[in-house]
Amino acid sequence: MNEKLWALVQEFVDKAHVGNAELAVAGADLDSDVSSIFTKHMSQISELPASGPLEWV
């Protein structure tokens, strides 16, 4: 699971503008539970790490 995800993240992280459709196609090879989360995160532009729901200190 993780190797495919890592490869895709590296492929798309540098791209300035990536459409959801392009991400969805790229993520089609991922497990279904991973694909939508991949598309969501890669279409966001953020400066800092996302605040995960589980912000335990």
Place this chain on the structure above:
Amino acid sequence: MGLIMQNRDKIKNFLNEYISECEINSDTKDFISSLLHLKGKIFNVESGFTWAEFNYHIASLFESTDKRDSSIVACSAAIELLVLATDILDDLADQDLNGELLTWVPAPQAVSLSSVLLMEGLHIISQYKNSQIFLSVVAQLREAAQGQTMDLSFCISRKHVPTEKEYFAQISRKSVSLTRLVFHLNVPHKELAFWSKVADYIGFSGQISNDARDIFDDTKNDLVDKKATLPLIKAIEASQARDDDWLLMMLTTKNLRESRDLLPIIRSYIKKTGAIKYCDILSEVYLNKALLLLKKKQETSTNKMHYTDLIKFLGDDHH
């Protein structure tokens, strides 16, 4: 929000009373109180996730809160103390002297404080749980302690860059054991196999998210000390493939404790490799796995409301 405050207030009231009656000196009581007001702790009004409330929600799935609320509250307070004890040891081991904990408590006092918190937490649990459960809790704490020892040498070096697989094995021992502890405290023995999966998913999610954030935290020494956290491992992987191992070279030839001016460049580089995005995605994937298992279990539960409360507590706004 009302329910969360109600649970939190009960736990806080227990802790206030317990600490005031504890046979420890007033300085120690003051230190404990101060630390329990820090970020992420039960007395801090801005805390979202607290370990005490996490335990309360898990316990509520299995015990009737009407009949056994005093036990649930007490054990939730105990969990808060136990995790605080491990937090102190963690910061001491990492030499996070500028971190919140060690800013409040000098290192010598922190060592004995950790010991007191550990003992008081175990004492509370021993008052409310049978010996089998108590030993199960001790087993998870042993795992965490052994993981902490191994963590001291779990670093990046020229000779060895740990793999992602090794990272998951390490956090499983050191950190996820604390999540498992909460489930071992509350879950009927025959159901542990299922709930251990939930524990692992929640634990992995939290730790990966923690490690990604700490790369950018100036009060943490993960990056400076080249701790083999997942974001650093993946960034080095990318750097080895694309940039002639630049990142590993930087980490192993520069003393980042003395050259902190290099940190922004290194952080920016790590971000550009996609390592942080990868961690963010993975953290959410694991949390979602836990939530799916919970929702599935909820379907056949007679305790649906408590499942809803737990799922919301873990951050599923859609439930």
